[in-house]
Amino acid sequence: MRRRGFWMALLSMTLGATAHAAVLVNGAGATFPYPLYSKWFDEFHKRHSESQINYQSIGSGGGIRQILEGTVDFGATDGPMSDEQLGQAKVPILHLPTVLGAVVPTFNVAGVESLKFTPEALAGIFLGTITHWNDPALTKENPGVSLPAAPIVPVHRSDGSGTSYVFTDYLSKVSPTWEKSVGRGTAVNWPVGLGGKGNEGVAGLVKQTPNTIGYVELIYAVQNKLPSGPVRNSSGAFVAASLESVTAAAAGATIPDDFRVSITNAPGAGAYPISSFTWLLVPTRIADPDKGRILTQFLSWMLADGQALASPLNYAPLPQAVIERERKTIEKIQVGGQ
Amino acid sequence: METLSPVVPPRRPSVPRLAIGRTAATSLTPVLAGRGERLLGSSRRRRWADPIFRTTSLAFALTVIAMTAVIASVLFLRSAPARAAFGWGFLTSSTWDPVFEHFGVLPFVWGTLASSAIALLLALPLGLGAAICLSELLPTRWSDPAAFLIELLVAVPSVVYGLVGVFVLVPLMRNIEGILQSTLGFLPIFAGPAYGIGLLTAGILLAVMIVPFVVTISREVLLAVPRAQRDAALALGATRWETVRHVVVPYARSGILGSVFLALARALGETMAVTMVIGNRPEISASLFAPAHTMAAVLANEFTEATGDVYLAALVEVALVLFVITIVVNALARLLILTVRAPDPARV
Amino acid sequence: MTAHDLRRRQVERLMFAATMLAAATTLGVLFFLLGYIAWQGATSVSWAFLTRLPAPVGEPGGGMANAIVGSGKLLLIAGLVGIPVGFLGGVYLSEYGRGPIAFSVRYAADVLNGVPSIVIGVTAYALLVVPFKHFSTLAGGVALGLMMIPVSLRTTEEFLRMVPDSLREASLALGAPRWVTIVRVVIPAAMRGILAGILLSLARVAGETAPLLFTAFGNRFWSEGWLQPTASLPVMIFTYAIAPYDDWHRQAWAGALVLLTLVLGANILARMVLVRSGGLGRSS
Numbered sequence: 015m016r017r018r019g020f021w022m023a024l025l026s027m028t029l030g031a032t033a034h035a036a037v038l039v040n041g042a043g044a045t046f047p048y049p050l051y052s053k054w055f056d057e058f059h060k061r062h063s064e065s066q067i068n069y070q071s072i073g074s075g076g077g078i079r080q081i082l083e084g085t086v087d088f089g090a091t092d093g094p095m096s097d098e099q100l101g102q103a104k105v106p107i108l109h110l111p112t113v114l115g116a117v118v119p120t121f122n123v124a125g126v127e128s129l130k131f132t133p134e135a136l137a138g139i140f141l142g143t144i145t146h147w148n149d150p151a152l153t154k155e156n157p158g159v160s161l162p163a164a165p166i167v168p169v170h171r172s173d174g175s176g177t178s179y180v181f182t183d184y185l186s187k188v189s190p191t192w193e194k195s196v197g198r199g200t201a202v203n204w205p206v207g208l209g210g211k212g213n214e215g216v217a218g219l220v221k222q223t224p225n226t227i228g229y230v231e232l233i234y235a236v237q238n239k240l241p242s243g244p245v246r247n248s249s250g251a252f253v254a255a256s257l258e259s260v261t262a263a264a265a266g267a268t269i270p271d272d273f274r275v276s277i278t279n280a281p282g283a284g285a286y287p288i289s290s291f292t293w294l295l296v297p298t299r300i301a302d303p304d305k306g307r308i309l310t311q312f313l314s315w316m317l318a319d320g321q322a323l324a325s326p327l328n329y330a331p332l333p334q335a336v337i338e339r340e341r342k343t344i345e346k347i348q349v350g351g352q
Numbered sequence: 353m354e355t356l357s358p359v360v361p362p363r364r365p366s367v368p369r370l371a372i373g374r375t376a377a378t379s380l381t382p383v384l385a386g387r388g389e390r391l392l393g394s395s396r397r398r399r400w401a402d403p404i405f406r407t408t409s410l411a412f413a414l415t416v417i418a419m420t421a422v423i424a425s426v427l428f429l430r431s432a433p434a435r436a437a438f439g440w441g442f443l444t445s446s447t448w449d450p451v452f453e454h455f456g457v458l459p460f461v462w463g464t465l466a467s468s469a470i471a472l473l474l475a476l477p478l479g480l481g482a483a484i485c486l487s488e489l490l491p492t493r494w495s496d497p498a499a500f501l502i503e504l505l506v507a508v509p510s511v512v513y514g515l516v517g518v519f520v521l522v523p524l525m526r527n528i529e530g531i532l533q534s535t536l537g538f539l540p541i542f543a544g545p546a547y548g549i550g551l552l553t554a555g556i557l558l559a560v561m562i563v564p565f566v567v568t569i570s571r572e573v574l575l576a577v578p579r580a581q582r583d584a585a586l587a588l589g590a591t592r593w594e595t596v597r598h599v600v601v602p603y604a605r606s607g608i609l610g611s612v613f614l615a616l617a618r619a620l621g622e623t624m625a626v627t628m629v630i631g632n633r634p635e636i637s638a639s640l641f642a643p644a645h646t647m648a649a650v651l652a653n654e655f656t657e658a659t660g661d662v663y664l665a666a667l668v669e670v671a672l673v674l675f676v677i678t679i680v681v682n683a684l685a686r687l688l689i690l691t692v693r694a695p696d697p698a699r700v
Numbered sequence: 701m702t703a704h705d706l707r708r709r710q711v712e713r714l715m716f717a718a719t720m721l722a723a724a725t726t727l728g729v730l731f732f733l734l735g736y737i738a739w740q741g742a743t744s745v746s747w748a749f750l751t752r753l754p755a756p757v758g759e760p761g762g763g764m765a766n767a768i769v770g771s772g773k774l775l776l777i778a779g780l781v782g783i784p785v786g787f788l789g790g791v792y793l794s795e796y797g798r799g800p801i802a803f804s805v806r807y808a809a810d811v812l813n814g815v816p817s818i819v820i821g822v823t824a825y826a827l828l829v830v831p832f833k834h835f836s837t838l839a840g841g842v843a844l845g846l847m848m849i850p851v852s853l854r855t856t857e858e859f860l861r862m863v864p865d866s867l868r869e870a871s872l873a874l875g876a877p878r879w880v881t882i883v884r885v886v887i888p889a890a891m892r893g894i895l896a897g898i899l900l901s902l903a904r905v906a907g908e909t910a911p912l913l914f915t916a917f918g919n920r921f922w923s924e925g926w927l928q929p930t931a932s933l934p935v936m937i938f939t940y941a942i943a944p945y946d947d948w949h950r951q952a953w954a955g956a957l958v959l960l961t962l963v964l965g966a967n968i969l970a971r972m973v974l975v976r977s978g979g980l981g982r983s984s
Contacts, residue, residue, distance in 0.1 A: 040835070040917070040929060049943060052920065053756035059921075068929065070918040071939065073656035084833050099659065167547070172632030172649075174450075174657025182451075197451030200657045208549060208643050209632025211514075211653060212942040218518050223526075223547055237944040405879035409792035412785045413805045416853065419846055420808040423815060426823045481722025489716060490723075498727060500967055503900055505730055507963040508737070509907035509934045511941050512956045516736055560729055567726060568900055569855060572893045576862040593712035607858040614851055617813035623910060624938075648816040652910060655818060671819045678814030682807060 037304045041069040043077020043090030045212075046115055046176050046231055047292045050329050051090070054320050058312050065308040074176045075200060081107060081295045087305055089295035092176020093183075093200060094274035106298045108347070109273045110340055111291040112316060114264050114330035116255040117181045118288070120240040121227040122220050123147060123161065129243040130155040130252050133279075133287070136245070137189035139227060140168050141196075142206035147225060155252075162225070169219045169228035172209030174200035180290040181229050184278035188287075232260070233328040247287040248279050259286035260330035269336060273343075289330075299348045306349030313344045427672040434665035442669060448634045450654070455666035457673050459634035463551065463644035464674070467626065468619040470555025470640075471562055475615060478559070479566025480601075480608065486567070487574040488596055499571055505564040514628030517557045522548040522629055525556070529641050544639040547631065552640040554630035558622060562615035569614070573607030574600060613685065620678055623652035647674040734960070741957035744950040750958070754920055754936070760947065764955050766922050770837070770930035771906065771959070774916060777841025777926070778905055782848025783898055789849070790856025790894075795882050797857075806854070813850035820846050821911035829915060835929040840916025844908060848901040855897025859890040899970055903963050909934040933959045 048071035055067040072080075074091035081089035082102055094109055119131055135151040138144035144151055147161040171178045179200045186193040196202050208226075210216035216228040217238055232255050235242050244252040253259050266282030269275050279287045296313070300306035317340060321331040332340075434442065438455060445456020482502075486495040526548030536542050577600050585595040601608070631643020632653065647670050658664045748761050755762030789809075793802050824843035829835055863886050871881040887894070912918075916930050918939070923930035933955050940952035 036921075038921070038928060042917070045942075048939075049756075049945065052754075055920065056756040066921045068919050068921060070913075070929075072913055072917075075657035075659045076914075078659055083830055085829055085835060093659075096659075165545075167545075172627060172645075173653035199451040200659070201450045201654050203447065203449035203451065203454075207633070208547065209645075209653075211627050211632065213944065214942050215518075215628060219549065222523060223549075231944075234944040237946075402878050405882070406792075406796055409788045409796065410801075413789035413792040413797075413801075413853075415785050416789055416805050416812065416849055417808045419849070420812050422827070423812070423819065423823050426826055427819070430826075478722045478726060481719040482726040485716070485719040485723035489720065498723075500964065501734070502726065502730055503896075503903055503967065504960055504964055505733065506900060507903035507906045507960060508733065509909060509937055509956060509959065511909060511934075511938045512737065512907075515941060516733060520736070560733075563726055563729075565900070568896060569858075572855075572896050573858065573862065576859060576890075576893055578864060591708050591712040593715045594708065597715075604862075607862065610854050610858050613810050614813060614854060617810060617850070618904075620814045621816035623816055623818060648818070651816055651818050655822070656913065668822075671816065671822075675811070675815060675819075678811050679807075682810045682814075686807075 036064050036066050037308060039065065039067045039088070039305050039308055040086045041067065041077075041088040041090060041294075042072050042080045042086045043069075043295070044074045044092045044176050044292055045071040046092050047090065047113060047329065049233070050113060050324060050327050053323055053327065054312075054316060057319075057323065058315060061315075062308070062311065065312070067308065067312060073174065074179075075174055077295065081297070087300070087302075088297075088309060090293065091295060092290065092292050093179040094276075094293065095295070103297075108296050108298055108343060109293040110296055110313065110343065111273050111293050111332055111336060113292060113321075113324050113332065114260045114277075114289055115180075115292055116232040116260045116286055116289045116330070117177055117184075117229050118232055118235045118242045118255045119227060119229050119245070120217065120220055120235055120242050122222075122224055122241070123164075124224065126159055126161070127241050129159065131243055131245045133184075133188035133246060137185050137192050139166055140170070140185065140204070140207065141189070141192060142168075155246075164225045167223060167226040168204075168207030169210055169216050169223075169226050170204045170207050171201075171213075171216060171229075172211050173215075175212075176200065176290070176292065177213065177229065177231055178202065180278060180288060183276050183290075184288045187276075187279045236328050245287050247283075247285050248281055249283045249285070251283055253284060253286050255286045255288070257325055257328070257330040259284055260289045261333055263287070263289035264291065264330075264336060265333040269339070271339075273336075273340070296347065298346065301350070303350040306347070310344060310347055310349060313347075314341070317341060317344075424672075424675060427668055427675055431665050431669035431672050433661050434669040437662055438666075438669075442666075443673070446634070446636065448650070450658070450660070450663050453660070453662050453666075455663075455669075457647070457670055459636050460645050460647040460650055460670060461673065461677065462636045463554075463630065463634075464620060464646040464648065464677070466551055466644065467554045467558055467630065467646060468616060470552065471558035471619045472612070472616055474556065474559035475563045475566055476612060479563045479611075479615070480570055482563075482567045483570035483574055483608075484596055484601075487571045488592065488600075495571070499568060502564050502567050505561075506568075510561075510622065510624035511628075513557060513561055513625035517553070517625060517629045521553060521557060524548075525550075525553045533641070540638045541640045544637065544641050546641050547643070549629055549631045549643060550639075550641045551630065551644045554626050554644070554646075555640075557625055557629055558619045561622060561625060562619050565615040565618065566608075566611050569611035570604070570608045573604040573611070576607075577603045609685075613682070616681070616685075617678065620674065620681070621648050623648040627652055647671070647677075737953060737956050737960065740950070741953035741955070744954035745957055749951070749954055753922070754931075762951065764931075764933065764936050764951065764958070766919060767931040767933045767936040767955065768958065768962070770916070770919070770923055771933045771962075773837055773923075773926070773930060774841045774844055774912070774932055775902060775906060777838060778844035778848055779902065781842055781845025782852060782901060782905075785845075786849045786852025786898070786901065787856050787894070789853045790860060791882060791887070793853070793857040794860035795878075795886070806857075809850040809853045812846070816910070817847060817908050818910035818913075821914045824911065825914040834927070835915060835917035836927045837916055837923060837930045838926050840912045840930065840932070843911040843915045844905040847905050847908065847911065851901035851904060852898045855900065856890075856894045859893030859897065860886060862893070863889045895970060899967050902966070906959060906963050907934050909938045 051069050074093055077089035077091050078095055080086040148163045182198040182202050186198045210219040213230045213234040217230050220226045220228045244254040246252050262282050263277050263280040263285035266285050267277040267280040277289050317337050324331045446458045447454045447456050529546035532542050533546050581599050582595055585599040626646055627649035632645050633643035634645040655667055749763040751765045752763030821843050824839050828839035868881055871885045912932055912935050918935050919929045919931045937952045937955040940948040
């Protein structure tokens with residue numbers, strides 16, 4: 015932004031006058047896709063300078079609550095809304111997937127760069143039934159690696175988060191014990207382990223404390239070069255998290271009309287088992303014509319040009335089939351008065 | 353320097369004695385010199401100016417009560433679903449399960465009280481000692497800039513404290529805890545693995561965060577003690593330390609305790625920094641090295657993501673419990689003051 | 701000099717040495733913290749940082765200009781809410797306050813101080829955001845103002861109390877009405893401490909994040925007027941600090957450095973303007 019623009023804006027701001035006819039659209043929700051969304055909204059603003067889409071990452075729960083209260087124009091969430099929540103909405107709300115993400119296990123064991131994890135191993139570690147690194151559940155799948163006899167220190171998220179939701183959702187699917195005793199949620203009653211706040215809290219704890227294991231978003235692991243490893247999927251193959259394997263998980267899953275689906279442990283040989291959609295929550299009827307126009311324009315742009323911006327930032331783009339179905343859903347959004 | 357020198361430069365600023373002559377005279381002389389008619393007006397104006405001033409200041413003072421009452425009622429009303437679901441069991445249960453919706457606040461109460469107690473135990477002597485040094489020993493030229501800088505610590509965002517805590521304090525504590533454990537590990541308070549993250553680390557970080565309150569306010573309070581008090585003690589032959597200990601600090605006791613209240617309150621409500629170093633495990637343990645959780649931390653962690661009416665209400669109830677604890681702790685502290693000092697009914 | 705006297709001197713040296721150690725520790729931690737922030741943030745602070753809007757991930761040259769201005773606006777409202785209540789309330793407590801009303805006010809202020817900032821944010825949200833269906837700078841400012849009250853109230857009261865009654869009596873004896881005594885004599889005498897308290901309370905809220913999340917919300921763009929959401933330094937620092945990107949981390953530290961510099965500057969400015977240094981306000 016040029017300096018002249020800065021002083022002009024400063025002046026207009028403090029005087030409360032409107033310097034230009036910009037329309038501000040407010041959205042709130044998930045932190046996981048925030049970097050990508052901020053990129054998208056900035057790019058969109060460059061193309062349509064009168065549209066300002068302001069997104070704040072206050073958390074998936076926050077996004078759901080604010081869209082239900084009507085204080086924002088759209089929401090965003092990593093975990094789909096429940097039927098009960100949808101019932102509370104004054105105007106029906108659409109779930110529109112934007113990109114895919116993945117959760118990867120990360121650990122700190124001296125001299126070990128990569129480990130293969132089975133679903134039973136992951137569930138056992140976080141349940142507290144597998145307590146040492148040289149447990150057969152781990153050594154069996156990793157024959158060439160020397161694992162110490164040290165106790166495992168699990169690290170989980172202390173804050174409610176979509177990442178935890180995806181991870182616990184996966185564990186609930188692969189471990190009946192987990193589903194019965196802990197369950198799935200943005201925050202759960204973890205049987206063991208330390209709690210770190212945010213991805214950086216978990217990553218920090220794992221990096222600094224020996225013999226720890228935690229879980230973080232893929233982007234985080236890639237950006238910070240954290241040691242990780244492939245996880246065995248429902249077809250029996252050990253698949254590492256990558257843009258391709260995550261998109262494969264979405265392609266292989268059966269997706270309902272309202273797009274509310276969990277794709278953890280999805281079928282498909284190349285599917286990464288701990289993947290998930292992230293959604294935008296948009297009302298089916300938008301009263302303000304300007305805001306409605308901007309939102310629908312953005313959504314169409316997002317499905318076309320926006321997807322291309324996802325991979326450089328380590329977000330997996332949507333499969334083509336999903337994009338097509340979503341376009342049809344977007345056309346149903348009504349803008350303006352009745 | 354223990355003896356009183358006859359010509360004393362204003363090295364330690366205190367409430368001005370000369371100001372009686374200066375301030376009052378310069379502001380009142382025009383009044384008395386007849387121009388006062390403009391200032392005081394007729395006796396009619398004199399009659400209502402005082403009550404108006406008093407009422408206005410009373411009104412503002414009452415808004416404090418009003419605001420606190422509003423917060424209390426919002427907390428009470430919005431926690432209704434949880435109170436209905438759990439009743440008093442909420443206070444005794446140690447489970448925190450958002451999935452199966454069993455909630456209990458006890459581990460958080462423990463973590464809050466323990467970490468705040470550690471913080472106060474560290475911050476009070478440190479802060480008071482530093483304040484004494486800054487007010488009694490250092491000339492104003494040095495102690496003023498030092499005080500400005502210490503005040504800056506208050507403006508450091510909590511998340512920055514947390515980050516510095518994670519990157520600097522935690523590794524340090526891991527080493528220290530390791531040493532403590534190898535020497536004194538048989539004591540229950542030093543038991544358990546030394547992660548570096550835990551109750552003790554959180555207490556120390558909190559102490560760093562609340563020390564500026566104690567230092568800044570205590571220093572100003574100590575500086576404001578009238579010079580006459582010090583002079584009298586010194587004239588009687590006391591050493592400077594004895595003057596400080598027996599005359600200056602007791603005179604300033606109310607202000608110092610006030611600073612402790614402010615510090616304690618901040619410790620109880622601190623969120624972001626604590627959550628990054630305390631381990632966030634809702635468990636009660638005797639060991640200082642164990643991870644714990646606090647009420648404010650669980651609010652900061654889970655409030656924005658909480659979906660589900662009972663879950664949200666349970667979090668609000670945690671806030672309500674914290675509110676009540678603050679009331680109780682303040683009450684206890686005031687009782688302590690009342691027993692410690694000669695009763696001065698206006699000063700509680 | 702007797703042995704007893706010698707021992708008294710030794711005790712004095714020991715205790716003063718202990719206080720110097722305490723001061724050195726406090727200042728040491730302070731300098732370490734400030735140095736750490738400066739070291740982390742200094743390389744990223746630039747004119748571009750101070751005057752530009754945030755850039756998306758991966759694009760260099762983003763800034764926090766809107767956050768800096770936003771924080772300024774929020775603190776302005778916070779001051780308008782918090783300073784009168786704290787100051788005048790403190791005046792009441794000190795000059796007129798006896799009995800149950802004053803006790804309740806003090807008590808309420810201490811309790812208010814202990815309320816976690818996120819709870820104050822939620823309350824301000826329930827009162828000022830939901831009924832109007834949008835986030836605003838005003839709501840954020842009010843939330844911060846609420847947090848300012850206890851510190852400024854208690855410190856104003858304490859410092860007014862420390863003014864000796866002889867001053868008040870002298871003024872009244874000269875014929876001044878009570879309110880003139882308070883305004884023209886007592887308050888100026890305590891001005892130094894009162895100002896310290898107000899600045900302390902402003903400094904405290906300058907760094908608060910949680911109350912702003914649900915009130916001022918945040919804004920990637922310039923915020924116009926007082927009824928739109930606005931960016932603020934603490935929220936930007938928080939958002940960037942927990943992101944996965946190194947560039948954003950650096951900006952977070954730079955933001956922290958800018959915040960501290962602004963608070964320090966405001967502190968110095970206020971003291972220079974409002975308290976006459978040396979001389980009159982604080983003579984022997």
